[in-house]
Amino acid sequence: MADSELKPRIQNAVKQAMRAKEKERLATLRMMQAEFKRIEVDERIELDDARVLAVLDKMIKQRRDSQTQYEDAGRPELAEQEQKEAAIIAEFLPAALTAEEIEAIITKAISDAGASSAQEMGKVMAIVKPQIQGRGDMGQVSKLVKERLS
Known part of the structure; x- marks a missing residue:
C-alpha cells in the first residue's frame, strides 16, 4: 500500500x-473518495499523497x-x-505558498x-509543478514563468 496521509x-x-449529519460536507467528501477510487481502478495503482494532491x-x-x-449565467445558488x-x-491541501515563495521557486527552476x-x-x-502542486494556482504560475522567459 502506498504511504498516503x-x-x-x-x-x-x-x-x-x-x-455530525453534515449532508453537504459528506457529499463532497464522498465525491473526492469516488474520484480517488475511479483513478485507482482505472490505472490499477494505489494513489500516493502527490497524486492525491494533484487530483484535489x-x-x-x-x-x-x-x-x-x-455566475456568468446568473445562477448564484449553483455558484455558491x-x-x-x-x-x-x-481543507485537505497544504498551506498556500506566498507570492515571494512562488517567485523564488520559479527563479531557481x-x-x-x-x-x-x-x-x-x-x-x-516540469521543475516547478511538483513543488507548487496543490499550494498555488498553476495558471498564475504558468503566466509568471512565461513573463520571466519572454
Whole structure:
C-alpha cells in the first residue's frame, strides 16, 4: 500500500461528517473518495499523497471554473454550491505558498533548467509543478514563468 496521509484524513472526515449529519460536507467528501477510487481502478495503482494532491487541485480548479460559469449565467445558488465544495476540498491541501515563495521557486527552476527563452517553458514547468502542486494556482504560475522567459 502506498504511504498516503491524505486518504486516511479524508476517510476520517467522512466519518465525522456522518456523525455530525453534515449532508453537504459528506457529499463532497464522498465525491473526492469516488474520484480517488475511479483513478485507482482505472490505472490499477494505489494513489500516493502527490497524486492525491494533484487530483484535489484539479477538482478545485473544476469547481472554480463552474462557479465562474454559473455566475456568468446568473445562477448564484449553483455558484455558491461550487464555492462551498471548493472550500471543503481546499481543507485537505497544504498551506498556500506566498507570492515571494512562488517567485523564488520559479527563479531557481529557470536557473536549474538553464532556460532563456519561451521555447524552454516546458522544462521550467516540469521543475516547478511538483513543488507548487496543490499550494498555488498553476495558471498564475504558468503566466509568471512565461513573463520571466519572454
